[in-house]
Amino acid sequence: MSADESPLRAEPVLRTRGLAMDYGQGAGRVHALDGVELDVSNGETLAVMGPSGCGKSTLLHLLGGLERPSAGEVWVAGRRIDRLSEKALARLRRHAIGFVFQAFHLMEELTAVENIELPALLAGRSPGAARRRASELLEQVGLTDRAAHLPSALSGGQRQRVAIARALSNEPLVVLADEPTGNLDSGATLDVLRLLDGLRAAGQTLLIVTHDERIAATADRLITMRDGAFVEETRLTRGTTGSLGDLVGLER
């Protein structure tokens, strides 16, 4: 029984210990990450903010097995992944992790529904099951009427919603999103924001690297990074709206 097929509920979905990443050699050596300790529990939504070059995208790449750390450990659902073979890493990415990128990365020659079902087909699902799942996801992201459109016929916001549906295709343990609204205008950002908030409410484990404060504000927990390390962490508690009174000019 492998851990990614049967995650223990008590295990964090993501865990790092002493995670470090260096680029370059000698005097030009840059510490992109420096001793990062992270636990993301099942069903949690985490937002990571910080200035460009703070290491937040590097963190996402290491968590998703897209790069290997210089030092430290990466665990996904109780399984250490930083020393896995390339083949095992590729399998982990296909089955356990959904990626969403700033530039969408859709296959331009495939329609929306074909893009969404592709990961399921690659993971060995039957064409019928893959198409059914893709159709459900299209409905979830509000694009049923765009199923047969090529990405070039979709707006930026629609493309990103297709990319999010594709990330969910294999019911991943965790979705890793890198600047999901970085290329979108404010209207399309709101559509993605509603979608991400819906995923959070549905209990999808989600890690979002973002510059957008509204996207970050959908998370359960917020971390700010500077110079490769965590410097500030806040639980964005789901309290009452009572404290909003202060913000609209009501006085105690």
Added chain:
Amino acid sequence: MPDAVGVSMKEPSRGYQLRVVQEVLLALLATEASHGYQLRARLELALGPLADALNEGQVYVTLSRLEKAGLVTSERVGQTDRPNRKVYELTAAGRARVVEWLADTSWPKPAPAEFHLKLVAAAAAGLGDPVRLVDMQRHALLAELAAAQRAVLAEPDGSVPGLLLEGVVLRLQADLRWLEACARYWNTTKGRR
């Protein structure tokens, strides 16, 4: 007993107060005479989830104060199945006050000078890292943004309280953008020291 008078004159102390509640109630009475319960209901429609935080008694306390000031008059109206209730109507003086209020362009000011000086002082005295202070402040505002945004997402499209909450969100975004600029400045200044 002076003490008892003092107590009875006091504002109900629980919940939020609307600072301009006098003017708002007068304006709501400009179209038609209403009783306190109706006025409260109309405030709730405009404020949505924020009305939950409003002090229950403020509307009634304010109405009797407006009556003493001659801005409204009241009349008791009998009801068959319930106790009589007071219906309030705007006086000419009350109407003049509403017109004045609508034309008033004063605007609540944000106060960035205080935080700005906090950063300058912290850096000058070596009391703390300004960038760290900015990060703490950013997280505090982001927690408020999260609360406002959850309230926005819970509102149906095009709701009146949704418009108010959008104002809260945009204002917090503007403050957060300024804090980004503060972080950039103090981050580079720190490096030069």
